[in-house]
Amino acid sequence: MSWLTNYVKPKLQKVLKSKDTPDNLWHKCKSCGQMIFHKEFVANLYVCAHCETHDRMPPAERFSSLFDNDNYDLLDMPKVKQDPLKFRDSKKYPDRLKIARNTTGDEDAIKAAVGKIGGQECVVAVQNFFFMGGSMGMAVGEGIIAAARHAHKMNLPFVMFTASGGARMQEGILSLMQMPRTTVALQMLRDAGLPYIVVLTDPTSGGVSASYAMLGDIQIAEPGAMIAFSGPRVIEQTIREKLPEGFQRSEYLYDHGMVDMVTHRHDLKDRLASVLSLSMAGAYRRKAAV
């Protein structure tokens, strides 16, 4: 978690968001502990200049870092029924939502946009870890379905950036149902021969990793991202042993054949541009042949 989320009260944070951040704010790297000017940290795409740790990145900055000339249109995310189970733990679920909305300025944990990457038009959806841990409830599920539908309708590739602790428990079984629901949306793209590209970012786990995060035609992971079905703590409790070094990190998944590449955030736009252009070539050829 960044310096900002640690120490500034939610209300204030919204005001300070993105471009209003004063120059004198510091970010402390969660990995090496070095202090970096927040502005430089953001300009470096949330990558630590000292140790290359890839920190979590909000959707708006992600879009800016990817789309040509920072030019894109946000897609409307569907409205969903709020608090369908009337869930309450130590806090009421609507209160948790309110806090997350105030902190992020967003409705829920996903945003999607359409624009060009290296000249190739595409739909990009980004999960926001800063919104209740990126957890997948009905809003996230509907967001992914809406983005996939848009890609399908416009004959575009779909790029999904995952970042999530898993299912949103406060929506119970309805969050679990987003696993099959999002899968159906991806099958629509597959049936139409349109590419679905996944970029796994830190962290991607639980029901998210066990559905749309692992169904990409091409799987890209950011360096050092934690990618798992069961979290390390659960596994440690079950087997009561120390876990292997680098376990469940991107590089480990690469070594075990679960991802196509581990790509530095600075190279991601170029890599995506190549992948998108190559994977769409056939679709255009098919279209021309008809």
Place this chain on the structure above:
Amino acid sequence: MDWQYMMTFLEFEKPIAELEGKIRELRSFSPGSGKGEVDITAEVSQLEGKLSKLLKDTYADLSPKQKMQVARHPERPHFSDIANHLFEDFVPLAGDRAFGEDEAIIGGMARFRGEACVVMGHEKGSDTQSRIKHNFGMARPEGYRKAIRLMEMADRFGLPILTMVDTPGAYPGVGAEERGQAEAIARSTDTCLNLRVPLVCTIVGEGGSGGAVAIAAGNKVLMMEHAIYSVISPEGCASILWRTNEKAEEAANALKITAQDLMKLKVIDGIVEEPLGGAHRDPERAMNMLGDQIEQSLREMAGMGPDKLRELRREKFLAIGEIGL
């Protein structure tokens, strides 16, 4: 030995157990002749009436936590019982053709009331040895990959698929993660939704999270009356949100895990009634009732073409959350 002696009683079943003990005692106290026998018979029959009412009242109004206990009852019919009782000619098929054989999920070809099909399900095991063999119904990637293999085969052969879900969840272990647990589950769910044959899934005991969904994305999703189906175990939910698993009861209430709640939320398509006092009191009858409802579900899909079956299944899942809330 009388089966009732061996029965496991749940905590909330204590009054039931006491009453049953009393009846048993009276019966064993049969003097053989004389007028005392008449009194005992009358008393036994009176107590039996009381017992049946107590069972009915208790089971009509189980809390989610109590359902959780019933769903995990060791004498509840498990996959092997169902495969033996409801299916003829069961030919078990093993292995994922890549790494190994995972006995947490058992499957094969069989005949269900005359019709050839593919059947599979989680098996929890019923004693220490078999529980270890079946890993308590917690599958590893190989289990899901075997399920995928069998489902795809059924799809090619045009055989309907019946799945029985009964798992605390997918196995959380180093090897399982190493071999792609997440991908295996995702791909298995994907396969369910891609099939062009009828797929009827029943949550028979515990439907634990992604490990359950992986073989439960069917045209018809049924739940046994006292089964549970949840995104996370109430214990797990409590330890995360309440920071203590002593709050499992609150979590069970909040999560909405019962068949009755899931029916209201339109997440499942039907509830399979259980014998009075739960499936563990009369497993044979419980399985027959399950068989009848599966047969009914298959009948409803008879005559549907392959594309229609797939389309309706996909549409059904897309509609979840849009209706019923």
